[in-house]
Amino acid sequence: MTLDWYEHLKKDFVQGFPAFCGFEVARVDHGVFETRLEVGEKHRQQDGFVHAGVLATMADHTAGYASFTTVSEKFRILTVEFKINYFKPAVGPLIFCRSRVVNNGRTLKVTESEIFSVADGIEKLVSKGMFTQIAVAAESLNAPPSSPGGRAAD
Amino acid sequence: MTLDWYEHLKKDFVQGFPAFCGFEVARVDHGVFETRLEVGEKHRQQDGFVHAGVLATMADHTAGYASFTTVSEKFRILTVEFKINYFKPAVGPLIFCRSRVVNNGRTLKVTESEIFSVADGIEKLVSKGMFTQIAVAAESLNAPPSSPGGRAAD
């Protein structure tokens, strides 16, 4: 059952914007999600570093799925807010993200993501963020667009 | 001179990851940068909303260029950290971002970005973030990869 849920999340992770960015799932466990990215030209900013937005997206999405491992399919995880620090420029060629739920509240969850730039097999911690998420009833998000239902900070 | 710099920044804004995402420049002024995004399927997350990472990237990149308007071409702007709150799901079809420098320090700059989801001509504030950036000498970033020079939180 749990393994089925993890397998489902592995596939669910890769769609829409995260699929477009090229993030891949590396590992899943209870309250833990790990992902990777092979850096291409499209991920860079004006100075040649991986764009802060790529790292923020990876950190946010991986953190969201770390929280998904702690709920059933009756819930959806939405980001309430996050904060992220950039320590060093990330140049790749590989980026690794490890997310971990640090406070598993019933409704509000707090998750941390650490991002590593990997070159020649050496990991360097380049960024770290803290994320507040809300678990909402999946059915509240299935309402037709004209009646969006209760949402995040709504 | 200033107008040349603004014209340069308008072009400089659209490259790498932000170009890949499809962000466009709408307006530039001293300490102000405004951008827009036509939402496509690739920008969405698993529930059909614009992904938090798209909004974070747009808010970060626009904030960075708001700060670029306050320095000369001898400087580069790097993100030290940011925090962003999501108020309501953004569904589009148009997203608008307004960034404004709120504390224009010589080295450290603090900028705010407000993100609006626009439908039927009505703007709804869906997200707001605060960004700390550092202005570094452009030449310090031009060093060869083997000697990365001073950087962000380095």
Add this chain to the structure above:
Amino acid sequence: MTLDWYEHLKKDFVQGFPAFCGFEVARVDHGVFETRLEVGEKHRQQDGFVHAGVLATMADHTAGYASFTTVSEKFRILTVEFKINYFKPAVGPLIFCRSRVVNNGRTLKVTESEIFSVADGIEKLVSKGMFTQIAVAAESLNAPPSSPGGRAAD
């Protein structure tokens, strides 16, 4: 009725730690709270500036009461998280804080606080913060200590 509530909040604001710190209420309106502090030696840090913790406490507490103006007495406001930036050292002799609800969700509220150091009648913006708060049923906090009930990120 509303005015009674505002008068109640003005008194409720000044108790416990905020009273100990010496914060005073200046103005209350719907979604708005303003407070002041006469700076003494006890408010300073090791370099003679007003301590970051004084400003954070003032910003947080004032933000909380800005949100209190938007709910009835059946609710309590608790801080989920906040982020604050320090622009310039605050030296006083007067500190002024203006808080404003920027997204008045039913359960989650987002509020901003701006802090000004006032000298010779001139206000200088020295700090700004963004706060996420949760409105919880007052009765859920009245349970005896041995059964703390649902709480913030619980």
Add this chain to the structure above:
Amino acid sequence: MTLDWYEHLKKDFVQGFPAFCGFEVARVDHGVFETRLEVGEKHRQQDGFVHAGVLATMADHTAGYASFTTVSEKFRILTVEFKINYFKPAVGPLIFCRSRVVNNGRTLKVTESEIFSVADGIEKLVSKGMFTQIAVAAESLNAPPSSPGGRAAD
């Protein structure tokens, strides 16, 4: 030499607002600072919990001194910004704070603080924050008030 510096920091920690609040030093090591607080009525907010501002102040001040252990007496540490999450209400009677430098840049330092509420010998993680600090030359802060010198985000 290092031990002398640590002993100096232990004393330097307790002055001004932190002394007023009653924080005490528990342990010092390279990049690490730990402090404690015996909770009194003056530390509480309107619902009887330890005030978010007390925890933020403790987390900020302890984080600052964790960074002080990594520099010489020629530098001062100032808070650029921080973000803090509150997981559970802290009721005491003892509060413990552990701070650790997570990115020890030359100029910008990033530090984390974890806060525990301790009752009956059991520690509960109630709050966690991330802090960006700047190391500035001590002499730049000793200038007379009319020439404040370089500062935080100035």
